[in-house]
Structures are given as C-alpha cells and as structure tokens.
Amino acid sequence: MNIYVLLKQTFDTEEKIVIEDGRVSDDGVKFVINPYDEYAVEEALQQRDQHGGKVTVVSVGPDRAAEALRQALAMGADEAVLLTDGRIGADEGAAAAALEKYLSGQSVDLVLGGNFSVDSGGGQVAVRLASRLGLPHVSSITSLRIDGSTATARRDAEGDTETLEVTLPALFTAQQGLNEPRYPSLPNIMKAKKKPFQTLSLDDLGLSAAEALTERVSLSLPPERGAGQLIPGSPAEQAARLVELLRTEAKAI
Amino acid sequence: MSQPVLVIAEVRGGKLRQVSLEALQAARIARGEGADVQAVIVGSGITALAAELAGYVGGKVHAVDHPELASYNAPAYVQAVKGLLEELRPARIYLGHTAEGRDLAPQLAALLGAGQISDVISIGEGELYKRPVYAGKAFEEKRFLSGSGVVTVRPNNIPPAEPAAAPGEVVDRDYAPPADLRSIVRDVLRKAGGKVDLAEAKIVISGGRGVKSADGFKPLEELADVLGAAVGASRGACDAGYCDYALQIGQTGKVVTPEVYIACGISGAIQHLAGMSQSRVIIAINKDPEAPIFKVADYGIVGDLFDVVPLLTEEFRKVLA
Ligand SMILES: Cc1cc2nc3c(=O)[nH]c(=O)nc-3n(C[C@H](O)[C@H](O)[C@H](O)COP(=O)(O)OP(=O)(O)OC[C@H]3O[C@@H](n4cnc5c(N)ncnc54)[C@H](O)[C@@H]3O)c2cc1C
Numbered sequence: 001m002n003i004y005v006l007l008k009q010t011f012d013t014e015e016k017i018v019i020e021d022g023r024v025s026d027d028g029v030k031f032v033i034n035p036y037d038e039y040a041v042e043e044a045l046q047q048r049d050q051h052g053g054k055v056t057v058v059s060v061g062p063d064r065a066a067e068a069l070r071q072a073l074a075m076g077a078d079e080a081v082l083l084t085d086g087r088i089g090a091d092e093g094a095a096a097a098a099l100e101k102y103l104s105g106q107s108v109d110l111v112l113g114g115n116f117s118v119d120s121g122g123g124q125v126a127v128r129l130a131s132r133l134g135l136p137h138v139s140s141i142t143s144l145r146i147d148g149s150t151a152t153a154r155r156d157a158e159g160d161t162e163t164l165e166v167t168l169p170a171l172f173t174a175q176q177g178l179n180e181p182r183y184p185s186l187p188n189i190m191k192a193k194k195k196p197f198q199t200l201s202l203d204d205l206g207l208s209a210a211e212a213l214t215e216r217v218s219l220s221l222p223p224e225r226g227a228g229q230l231i232p233g234s235p236a237e238q239a240a241r242l243v244e245l246l247r248t249e250a251k252a253i
Numbered sequence: 254m255s256q257p258v259l260v261i262a263e264v265r266g267g268k269l270r271q272v273s274l275e276a277l278q279a280a281r282i283a284r285g286e287g288a289d290v291q292a293v294i295v296g297s298g299i300t301a302l303a304a305e306l307a308g309y310v311g312g313k314v315h316a317v318d319h320p321e322l323a324s325y326n327a328p329a330y331v332q333a334v335k336g337l338l339e340e341l342r343p344a345r346i347y348l349g350h351t352a353e354g355r356d357l358a359p360q361l362a363a364l365l366g367a368g369q370i371s372d373v374i375s376i377g378e379g380e381l382y383k384r385p386v387y388a389g390k391a392f393e394e395k396r397f398l399s400g401s402g403v404v405t406v407r408p409n410n411i412p413p414a415e416p417a418a419a420p421g422e423v424v425d426r427d428y429a430p431p432a433d434l435r436s437i438v439r440d441v442l443r444k445a446g447g448k449v450d451l452a453e454a455k456i457v458i459s460g461g462r463g464v465k466s467a468d469g470f471k472p473l474e475e476l477a478d479v480l481g482a483a484v485g486a487s488r489g490a491c492d493a494g495y496c497d498y499a500l501q502i503g504q505t506g507k508v509v510t511p512e513v514y515i516a517c518g519i520s521g522a523i524q525h526l527a528g529m530s531q532s533r534v535i536i537a538i539n540k541d542p543e544a545p546i547f548k549v550a551d552y553g554i555v556g557d558l559f560d561v562v563p564l565l566t567e568e569f570r571k572v573l574a
Pocket residue numbers: 006007008034036037058059060061062083084085086088089090091092095112113114115116117119120121122123124125126
C-alpha cells in the first residue's frame with residue numbers, strides 16, 4: 001500500500017506569542033509536527049505494518065519544515081518530500097495546489113492528514129486536496145480499519161459518531177483519539193538520517209505558480225482581559241458575592 | 254444586479270441551526286444591505302424549515318429535499334448544491350463553522366477554485382474577516398484575493414439575522430444521487446446531548462478532572478438547570494470517563510462563546526482555552542490558586558467546587574425566583 005501523510009510543521013501553541021512587524025516572531029520558538037498530523041503519521045505506520053507498503057511524509061513549507069519531516073522519519077516513515085518555493089502562496093489554496101500537483105504524479109492508495117493545524121488552523125488543506133484529486137474523504141476520524149480496498153472509518157461530528165465506508169484510494173484526516181503517537185527510538189533516529197529525502201521546487205513539480213486566494217492584512221494580540229478578581233471569603237460569601245457581581249458589574253445574568 | 258451571495262443553512266435535530274442565521278447576518282454585514290442574498294437548505298422533510306428560513310432571508314431559498322439527504326454525507330451534499338453553484342456562480346458562500354460546515358466548505362472552495370476564510374468571528378470595514386489563530390492567542394484579519402470566496406462563521410459570535418421585511422420565495426430543486434457513491438454512511442450514533450446545544454448556549458458550566466467522578470457532574474447539572482445553561486467538560490474529565498466526549502470543549506472538542514463560562518475543577522490547559530477563551534465573562538472555580546485558568550478568568554473562586562457550586566445554585570435560585 002502506498003501511504004502518503006500530509007504534514008505541516010507548526011508553532012508550538014504552548015509558546016508565548018510575540019508580534020513583530022506584523023508577523024508572529026519565531027525567535028527562539030519551538031516548532032513541532034502539528035499534533036493532529038502526528039496522529040496521521042502514527043496511523044500510517046500502523047496501517048503499513050499491518051498491510052505492508054511504504055509511508056511517505058510530504059510537507060509544503062519553508063526550509064525549517066525539514067526538521068518535522070525528519071522527526072516523522074525517525075518515528076518510522078520511509079521517505080520524505082519537502083515542497084518548498086517562495087512562489088507558493090501563503091494560504092490553504094496554494095498549499096493544496098502544490099500538494100495536488102505532487103500527488104497526482106504518484107500512485108496513491110491512502111492519504112492521511114490532520115483535522116486542522118493548531119497555529120493558523122483553517123482546516124482546509126487536506127479536504128481541498130481530496131476534492132482536487134477526486135478522492136473520497138472522511139474528515140476528523142477516530143478509528144480506521146482497512147480490509148482489501150474498503151476502509152471503515154469512524155468520524156467525530158460534534159460528539160456524534162458516524163461510521164463510514166469508503167473505497168480506496170481515499171483521504172482521511174485525524175482527530176484526537178485515533179491513536180497514541182510513538183516516540184522515535186534512538187536506533188530509528190540514526191536510521192532516519194539515511195532515509196530518502198527529496199526537496200522539490202515548483203519547477204521540479206512542473207508548476208509555474210501556486211497562488212494564494214486569500215491574504216492576511218493584519219495580526220493582533222487579543223485585547224488584554226482586565227485583571228480578573230479573586231473573590232475572598234467563606235464559600236457561602238464567595239457564592240453570594242459572585243452572584244451579585246454577575247448581576248450588577250458584569251450584567252451577565 | 255450584482256452576483257448573488259449564498260448562505261448554506263444547516264439542519265440539526267429537525268431544527269434550523271442558529272448559526273445559519275448568524276451566517277446570513279455575516280453575508281449582510283460583509284456584502285451590504287443591497288446584496289442579492291439567497292440561501293440553500295439541504296435535508297429530508299424540510300418544507301417547514303425552508304419556509305422558516307425564507308422568513309429571514311428575503312431573497313430566494315433553494316430547498317433540496319430528498320430522503321437520502323436526511324443526514325450529512327460529503328459526496329451527497331456536494332452533489333445537492335453543485336448544480337446551484339454552477340448556475341448562480343455566487344460571489345461568496347457563508348456557512349457555519351460546525352462539523353458539517355467545516356467538512357463541506359473546503360470541498361466547495363475547491364470546486365469553485367475559491368479562497369476560503371475559516372472560523373470567522375467578526376467582519377470589519379472593507380470586507381475584512383477576523384479570526385482567532387494560535388489557539389486564540391492572536392487574531393488575524395484576512396481578505397479575499399479571488400473573485401469568489403467561502404466563509405465559515407464561528408457559532409455565537411455574529412448576531413443572528415432579524416426576520417426579513419417580506420419573506421423570500423422557496424424554490425424546490427431536484428436531487429439526483431451521484432452515480433458512484435464511494436463513501437457511504439453506515440451508521441450515525443447521536444449522543445443524547447443536553448437540553449441546550451453547547452455551541453449555541455448563552456451560559457456554559459464545565460467540569461474538569463476536579464469533579465472526580467460521573468456523579469461529580471450532578472451539582473453542575475443542577476446549577477445548569479437553574480440557569481438554563483449547557484454542561485460542558487474538559488478533555489481531562491472525558492478521558493477519565495466522567496462524561497461523554499460529546500461534552501468536550503477545546504481545540505479537539507467544541508468551541509463555545511457564551512455570555513458566561515463557568516469552569517469547575519479545570520486547570521486551564523491551552524487546548525482547553527482554545528475552545529472557550531472568547532467567552533464574554535469567564536468564572537473559574539478551582540482549589541489551586543496557581544491554576545492557569547485564573548489567568549483568563551474575570552472572576553475567580555479559590556475553593557472546593559463541591560462546596561461552592563451547590564451554594565451558587567442556591568443563590569441563583571433565590572435571585573431568579
Ligand atoms: C515557503 C513557505 C513558507 C511558509 N511559511 C509558513 C508560516 O510561516 N506559517 C504557516 O502557518 N505556514 C507556512 N507555510 C505553509 C502554508 O502556508 C500553510 O500550510 C497553509 O497556509 C495552510 O495552513 P493551515 O494552517 O490553514 O492548514 P489546515 O488547512 O488547518 O491544515 C489541515 C491539514 O492539512 C495538511 N496541511 C496543511 N498545511 C500543510 C502543508 N503546508 N504541508 C503539508 N500538509 C499540510 C495537514 O495534514 C493539516 O493537518 C509556508 C509554506 C511555504 C511554501
């Protein structure tokens with residue numbers, strides 16, 4: 001089975017956000033595999049180990065995204081591809097266009113991605129890609145079983161659970177609960193260094209442009225929440241005071 | 254007449270979702286009062302809902318009513334609206350940022366070659382769409398560079414549309430199931446949700462690992478009853494088996510923006526904050542004064558939730574009686 005994982009390197013959202021010149025400063029910031037894409041990598045490895053085949057991790061991003069791909073190789077993926085080019089626009093449409101061009105030249109049985117990315121989080125790239133490639137998809141899955149060319153997936157839809165049956169090739173996006181991603185082992189980290197790693201530009205893809213269809217015009221921090229107040233007293237006093245504040249000061253109830 | 258704008262309404266539990274009226278309002282704010290705003294509603298047995306929707310829209314309401322459309326299925330719903338999109342070539346499409354909207358929107362954007370701006374919370378001058386990024390630690394404003402664009406709106410942020418001066422006309426549309434359905438919904442397990450839809454609730458009372466057991470949710474439920482509130486939970490409480498995952502609030506779960514959010518026994522991890530930090534008034538009840546939840550709380554009570562919550566219920570009962 002030829003399995004492809006769509007992987008975005010994201011800003012670790014535990015980090016403090018500092019805005020400089022209209023951009024989020026990445027000074028000293030830790031970058032990680034988007035957590036939902038980590039579930040996708042883990043699922044790909046498990047499916048490969050069960051059914052045989054090869055796992056290729058693919059990312060569209062700047063040079064630093066190579067680190068995230070190497071991390072996925074260390075988890076056990078077989079090959080990595082970085083699509084990087086200053087001419088790829090900065091939105092979901094552009095990322096999907098580049099991925100489409102790359103994947104349409106491959107023989108694909110299964111594509112796994114994340115539900116959304118935890119930094120800019122449009123939740124679009126993977127589903128757009130499925131539409132563009134004409135693949136059926138199921139988004140936000142919490143389980144996946146493959147039997148021959150049929151996949152059965154459970155999808156989380158606002159707490160409801162839908163069970164879907166899809167014919168492969170197909171694309172799925174991972175929701176939390178799908179699996180527990182493994183940590184790379186030391187021998188695998190060493191092995192990862194020797195695994196095939198391709199870096200491709202738009203020219204390599206045979207694409208003249210991958211234009212963004214939207215653009216960011218401003219970036220700001222949330223308004224400071226006025227320092228909250230701690231309500232003192234016994235539990236009964238605290239409860240009475242809170243109800244009073246909600247009615248008089250906050251005018252909320 | 255200018256190119257029309259299309260709102261895709263959503264049906265859940267036999268009702269028109271409130272967020273669909275918010276999407277309609279988003280269309281009006283973004284495109285101005287003069288815009289030709291139309292809507293489409295997809296489902297099974299939706300005649301009355303289409304008429305209800307027309308009371309708000311004023312413009313045409315396209316109804317695609319078919320037994321096979323009773324619940325959301327990606328290829329079927331795309332098929333249901335595809336012909337309409339090709340005829341109308343809408344300049345914008347607005348829908349809710351819900352499980353359905355999140356899945357449908359990128360497919361329609363891909364179909365139209367359109368840009369998409371997701372999870373919008375407000376719309377500013379010059380058709381700028383504001384949305385939270387970095388788990389709510391920052392906001393960006395985006396605009397479209399493409400002729401057509403798709404927008405999903407976060408529930409409970411944009412006010413719902415008022416009824417139209419005169420109701421619009423309902424136009425029934427045929428549905429031909431796709432010849433080759435490569436994705437089939439085998440089963441839908443609906444979680445018996447609370448009485449109040451979490452995403453649309455005005456007040457949310459949430460419990461975390463601090464409630465300690467399924468029974469520990471009882472005091473929260475009693476308070477919710479008195480306030481007409483919905484009950485939610487942290488991932489910690491769901492993982493511990495105290496409640497169903499359907500209640501989970503946060504990055505993985507539901508995003509809520511109520512008037513009042515009361516967090517009981519929740520530490521305030523960033524993934525939880527991503528789902529509730531936009532609430533207007535945040536209250537934290539936690540016995541650890543160092544818990545990060547106090548950093549986002551407007552009012553904090555350091556104490557045992559099992560003491561404080563029942564007392565709160567009593568107080569509210571008194572003043573609301
Ligand atoms: C030169 C260059 C620089 C870039 N710099 C940045 C940057 O500074 N910040 C930034 O956020 N993005 C950057 N990108 C990536 C790109 O702009 C984003 O991936 C795109 O905007 C979509 O992001 P999203 O967060 O909305 O993804 P979503 O639509 O939320 O992602 C959903 C899922 O789609 C898949 N996916 C998303 N993006 C990618 C991707 N890039 N590669 C592979 N799979 C993906 C993942 O499986 C993900 O879970 C850069 C790209 C290039 C080529």
